[in-house]
Amino acid sequence: GIQVEQSPPDLILQEGANSTLRCNFSDSVNNLQWFHQNPWGQLINLFYIPSGTKQNGRLSATTVATERYSLLYISSSQTTDSGVYFCAVELLRGGRGTSYGKLTFGQGTILTVHP
Amino acid sequence: GAGVSQSPSNKVTEKGKDVELRCDPISGHTALYWYRQSLGQGLEFLIYFQGNSAPDKSGLPSDRFSAERTGGSVSTLTIQRTQQEDSAVYLCASSYRGAYEQYFGPGTRLTVT
Numbered sequence: 746g747i748q749v750e751q752s753p754p755d756l757i758l759q760e761g762a763n764s765t766l767r768c769n770f771s772d773s774v775n776n777l778q779w780f781h782q783n784p785w786g787q788l789i790n791l792f793y794i795p796s797g798t799k800q801n802g803r804l805s806a807t808t809v810a811t812e813r814y815s816l817l818y819i820s821s822s823q824t825t826d827s828g829v830y831f832c833a834v835e836l837l838r839g840g841r842g843t844s845y846g847k848l849t850f851g852q853g854t855i856l857t858v859h860p
Numbered sequence: 861g862a863g864v865s866q867s868p869s870n871k872v873t874e875k876g877k878d879v880e881l882r883c884d885p886i887s888g889h890t891a892l893y894w895y896r897q898s899l900g901q902g903l904e905f906l907i908y909f910q911g912n913s914a915p916d917k918s919g920l921p922s923d924r925f926s927a928e929r930t931g932g933s934v935s936t937l938t939i940q941r942t943q944q945e946d947s948a949v950y951l952c953a954s955s956y957r958g959a960y961e962q963y964f965g966p967g968t969r970l971t972v973t
Contacts, residue, residue: 776959786897786949786967793961831903835959845958846891847916850903 748772751832751851758822758858766817766854768832776835776846777808779817782853783828791817791830822858829853862886864965866952872971873942881937881968885954892935893955893962894919894927898948906950909935910958942972 750769758764768777779791792799792806794815799806803822808815819826833848865884873879885892894906905919909929920926924943929935939946949969953962 776961778961780964786969788951788964790961790963833903845908845910845916846893846955846960846962847905847908848893848895848953848962849905850895852902 748836749832749834749849749851751830751854753854754852755855756857758856760822760824760858760860762822762858763818763820764822764856766819766830766832766856768815768817768834768851770813770815770832770834770836772813773837774810774813774834775837776848777815778833778848779806779815780831780833781826781828782831788831819856822856824858824860827856827858829855864952864954864963866950866965866968868968869966870969870971872973875944875972876941878938878940879942879970881939881950881970883935883937883952883954883965885933885935885952886963889954889956889963890932891955891958891960891962892929893953894935894937895951895953895964896948897951897967901948903951906937908958939970942970944972946970947972 748771780788796810803820805818832851892909897903908916924940927937949967951967952965955962
């Protein structure tokens with residue numbers, strides 16, 4: 746079954762709008778990261794957030810590990826925010842096992858911001 | 861400081877040839893990971909190194925794929941007898957230790973003709 750599910754798959758915004766991207770995961774996690782993949786394919790680190798809330802400028806993220814989801818908020822979007830946003834988690838199946846950082850990626854959310 | 865670097869950035873090869881892809885992790889990072897990104901499969905884990913040893917090779921798709929890491933630093937991913945389905949972007953990542961934040965390189969785009 747699906748282990749990491751992101752929604753929505755596609756999102757189109759006008760510049761200045763706000764958005765929320767969601768990541769659901771099927772088991773306990775030891776590591777959760779959000780990435781932005783730019784048009785050149787580079788994965789840019791946004792947040793390392795296995796739990797709690799963090800903010801960085803116009804971006805913020807919240808992970809509620811007990812309910813198995815994470816949210817990425819983008820405020821006052823800009824055209825440069827366009828690209829694919831990935832959630833990646835290290836799943837601890839059954840809450841056990843050795844943790845070493847093997848990431849399982851969601852399918853991504855494709856964000857397009859129009860001027 | 862310098863990030864993760866990979867070479868070559870692009871590689872075009874004929875079916876049946878062998879290829880080597882190189883990854884230079886961030887200095888001081890002991891954990892190194894290889895992932896593959898393809899249209900049909902998304903981003904998938906291939907192999908993990910802690911130092912020079914590879915405790916998890918579970919993601920390697922076939923025995924044509926192998927990887928090594930020397931001196932706890934540079935890693936090479938080798939694909940023997942390449943097939944068209946090997947065409948993908950191969951990404952390398954490193955972290956200070958296993959289960960810490962991972963940082964990715966720019967990738968190597970492999971095209972098998």
